[in-house]
Amino acid sequence: MSSLAPMEGADSLAKKDGNAVPRHVAIIMDGNGRWAEQRGLPRAAGHKAGAEAVRRALQAAADAGVEVLTIYAFSSENWRRSDEEISDLTALMRFYLERELKTLEKERVRLKLIGDYSAFGGELVGRLERAVERTAGNTRLTLVIALNYGSRAEIAGAARRLAEKVVAGEMLPSDIDEKAIESELQTKEFPPLDLLIRTSGEVRLSNFLLWQAAYAELLFLDVLWPDFDEKTFEGALERYAARQRRFGGR
Known part of the structure; x- marks a missing residue:
């Protein structure tokens, strides 16, 4: 993750309306495989490009003043994928933990986990829990990773x-x-979930935060996840700010 430098335009969005910026945003990151297929690349290349998109989303969320960003990194249904793809995903997770932990600490990002991540084995679980422990005191943004969730x-x-x-x-x-x-x-x-985004044009929740999404604003984007960038995130926040949240009251 590159340094979380201020993103142009984010401050004006945050200040425009006290309710304009959601406290808690969740993302179903979909489309890595299709992105790779369109380019004649292996699925592993799509997952790597998707990991870079996570960095951009984290950058944009921090700049905008979002308190919590929850990402659907590995669902309980993902174990149905091939052994090769699961191995690629876990290797990528291990690589980015090593590479990004110092940046998370420097930029005051707290890491939290949800899901039964114990299924990934002792070595990776140890790395995950050490990362959670080392970032526990950070307060700028909380990054929640849903693993085997x-x-x-x-x-x-x-x-x-x-x-x-x-x-x-x-x-x-x-x-x-x-x-x-x-x-x-x-x-x-x-905080309660305010905005749930899904990429790749699919319109379903895929067993993600079903209870929490009861009154969240839902936004389905046609962009494939590896193409998600700061401008895409800012556009999502602008669409969120334009909506009237009634919570069933009228």
Whole structure:
């Protein structure tokens, strides 16, 4: 990740309206494979180009004053891909952890993880957890990486933990409400999700932040993820700022 230098135009967007900039943005990063295919390149090249797009999105989010950026890096369904592609993805993850950790620390970016990332094995899990620990005190922006994440499994896990509390006599069934469920979700420490972006022209959520997206603004872009840049992100924020959020009230 290059140094998070100010992006022209971002400050004016943030100051234009106190509600113009979403506190929490999530991205379904789709289109790496198609990007590579269009260029006659292996899928690994698409994933590498996609990793560079993450750097640009992080740059733009920090410049605009976004508090939390959550990216869907590896879904629980991605294990259905070929062994070669999974190996490429994990190798790329390891490479960027090594290369970018110092920059995250320098630029005050906190790293957090959601999902059952233990499935990636002890060596990579150790690297991930050390990166989380080393950046824990950073406050400029929180980068949340969803690894081996599935929203249905997350909600089921929350329900299971609440049921265990009922059985243990720690709460009554009548105590289980939306607030109780949210308190058991992996995103409980983050602001509510304001904007969810999906690239590549696909129009679905793919088991990503289903509960959290209940009142988020959804934005589906035709751009393939490796082509996502600061200007694309700024355009997404402008479209978000132009919307009226009613939360079902009118």
